[in-house]
Amino acid sequence: MEPILFICILFFTAVATQTVPPTTQGLASTLPHLTGCFSRELTTFRCQWEARSFQNLTEPGDLRLFYIRASKTSEGDSKKPETKWNECPSYSYSRSNECYFNSSNTIIWFSYGIQLRSRSLDVVYDEMFFSVEDIVFPDPPVGLNWTLLSMSTSGAICDIVVSWDTPSSAEESVKTGWMSLVYETHYREKYSDQWISLDNGKVMQAYIYGLRSNVEYEVRVRSQMRGYNYGDFSESIFILISYKESRIPITAVLIFAVIGIGVILMLLIVSQQQKLMVILLPPVPGPKIRGIDPVLLQKGQLNEFTSILSTHPGLRPELYSNDPWVEFIEVDIDEPHESQEELLIANSPVSDSPQMSSGFRDDDSGRASCCDPDLSDHDQTDLSHTSASGHDGFHPLSHAHSRSPQPVCPQDSGWPNSLYSQVIDITQRGEVVLSPEEQEIVNSCCHNEAVEDNENNKRKERQWLALTPDETGYTSEITANVISAQHSKPNSPTTDQLPFTEERQEPHNAFREPQDLTDSSPLSTAFLILAKPPSPEYTMVEGVDWINSLLLKPNTQTSLQKTFPAPEGYLTAEFLDDITG
C-alpha cells in the first residue's frame, strides 16, 4: 500500500503541475487565480488571489480558499495525506481577495495546499502547494543611512558606512532567533546600469570603499532568510560626497615650508659661520720651528734658547732689549760713595755684533770723579758691552777699576790718572802696553809724596787692577802679570810694557812668575792679588771674535786686534761653551 500511495501522490503532483499552467494560461484573462502566498516573518502568511472580470465572481465571497496541509499523525502513519480541505481561517478585511493565516495556523515545516474555489465549491480555479519557509519574503530593511568613514588625503576617494535596521515585521522573529536574516547591499553610480553587490551576512552595516567624491551613488539593501528567498529591495538612498579640491593651498604650504626651512638654515649658517668653518674646515696647524722646544721656555732653560736665537740676527736686539736678567750697573759720578753693581752677563752669546751698547751705561768707569767731572762723558761712549766676551767674572780691563778711588792728588785736577794707566796697545803676544806718560805724571805729580803716593797708588792700582776674582783664579794671573811687570819694570816705557806683556802672554808661566816676584820683594807676593790700575784712557772691549781674540774699540792709537790667548787651565767648561757658542 505504501508504495502505491506514494506513486499516486507523485502522479497527482505531476499532473497538477502540468495541468495547472494550461488552465491558467488559457483563461488567464478571465479566470481567477492565486497571485501568490507569502510570509514575512516565518510566523504568518497570506495568500492572495485575483478575480478577473468574470461576471459571476465579482462579489466578495464568491471565491473561497481552501487549504490543506499534510499534518502529522500520531498514529504512526504520516504518509496518509489529510484529505479534508479547510477554508481560509480568516479572510482579511483590509484587503479583499486575501486570506490570512495566523501563527497558530502556520506550520512551518509542513507543506500546504491552497485551492481557489468558487462559491459553490465545485470549480477549482487554482491551487498551489508550498512550505511556509519557502514563501518567506522578508520585508526590506528600514532606516538606511550612511556616514563618512574616511577620506583620502587628496580628497578624491572616500569610504562610507551604510547602516540599517531590521524590518519592523521581522524584528521580533529575528530577536528571538526564530528567523535569521542576512542582508545584501547593492550600490551603483547614479546613472550606471550595473549594480555592485556586497554580501554582509547578519551584520546590519555595509562598508563601501573606494567611492569617488563629487559623484552621486545609489545604495539599496535587501534582506533574505538564509538559504531562501530574497525580499524586496529597500528604498534607494543617494550619496553625494562633495569635496572641494584644495590642492593648491597644500602645495603652496609645502613650498612655503621648504622655503622657510631653507631661510632658517641659511641664518643658522651665517650666524654660526665661524664655528661651522672651524668644524668643516679645521685650521691648518702652524709650522713648528725646528730646534726650539717650547718646553724649554717654560722651564726657564734659556741657555739653548738664546744660543738658538743667536743664529738669527734679527732676534738679538729684541732679546737684549728685554732681557730681564741683564742688570745694568749704575755708577754715580757725583756721588762718591761706592755702589758697586757689577755688570753681569750670564749667558750672553758670543757674537760679533758691535751693537751691544744699547742699554749699557756706565757713567763712571771707576775712575775718581772728584777732580774732573768733565771726563765722565769721555768714558760713557767708550765702554762697550762686554757681552762680547761673555765670560763669567771677566771684566774689561777698563772695568778693573770698579771702584772710584779717592783722589789723592788734588794737584792734577784734570785727570785722576795718577791711579790709572792707559792701555795703549796689546801686543801680538797679548801683552798689554800701558802708556808711560801716566807714570811720569804720576811721578811728577806730588813728587813729595810721590813715593808714598806712588806706593799708595801702586798699592791701590794694584788693588784696582784686581779684577774681580772668580773661582777660576783667572784674574790673579793678570794681576800677577801686571804686578810683576810693574814691579820689575824698566825705565823705558816700552820695557815697562814688556814685562806686562811678556808675563801676560804666558799664562802658563803665571804661576811661575809670581814666584819670581816673590823672590824679588816681599811686597810682590802680597801684590799678587793686587793690581795696578790702568792708564786713564780706556778702551772698550767690544767683543771676542771667533778666534778668541779681544776686539777693542778703535779709540786707541793702534787698533787692537789681538788674539786673546786661551789660558789653559783657567777656563772652565762653561766659559768655553759660552765662547764657542
Next chain:
Amino acid sequence: MKHTTVLQVCVGFVLCSLQAMIVPALDCSGQGLEGASCTISVEKLLDRAVQHAELIYRISAESKMMFEEMFIPLSVMNPHVYGGTMCAPRTVAVPASKSEIQQISDKWLLRSVLILIQSWIDPLADLQVSLENYDNAPSVLLNRTKWLHTKLMSLEQGVLILIKQILGEGGLLLDGPEKTADLLVSPDIFESVRTDYSVLCCFRKVAHKIEIFLKLLKCRQTDKQNCSVF
C-alpha cells in the same frame, strides 16, 4: 648555557599553562556524559550548539542546491510535496508552529532537537553511501555530506551535554531514535536520485528546524521574558 636553560624553563612553563587552559575545554567536548569536571557554562554551550546548527544548515542548503543543479531536471522538481510528509519523524511529535513552540517548555525543545538529530544521523550516512555510487557525483558534494554527518554527530554530543546541564540526569530518558526504515531504497537510479534529493530537502528543513529550536532555547536562557512573549 644558563640563558638557554632559563629560556627552556620559561617556554615549558608557558606551554604548560597554555595546556592547562586548553585541556579542560577539550575534555568537556570529548567526555560527553561523564564530564564531571566540565565547567563550560550553559551560554557557551548553547552558543556552540547554535553555531553548529547554523553551519549545518548552511552546508545542507548548499548541498541541496548543488544536487539540484546537477541531477534534478526542472520539470520534475517539486519538493513541497516531499517535505511535508517525509521529513517528519513518525513516532514523536515535534512542534511545528511557532505558537506551539512557544508554549513548549525547554525540556521539550531540547528533546525535540535531540530526536531530530538522532533520527537523521543514519539517513545522512546512507546518503553518503548512495552518492558514492553515482558516476559523476562531484567530490565537493561528497565532502560536504561527509562533513554534515560528522558535524551532526558532534552536535548530538553537545545537545546531550546541554540536556544534562539544563535538565539534569532525568532528561536523558528519551526514546531511542528510529531507524529510517520508511525511506524507500529503490534500486532504480532515478528513484535513488529522487530519494537522495528528498533526503537532502528534508535534511535542509530539519537543520533549519534544529537551528531555530536552539536559537529559541538560547533566547529563553538569556532573556526569558522577551522570548516568551508572542
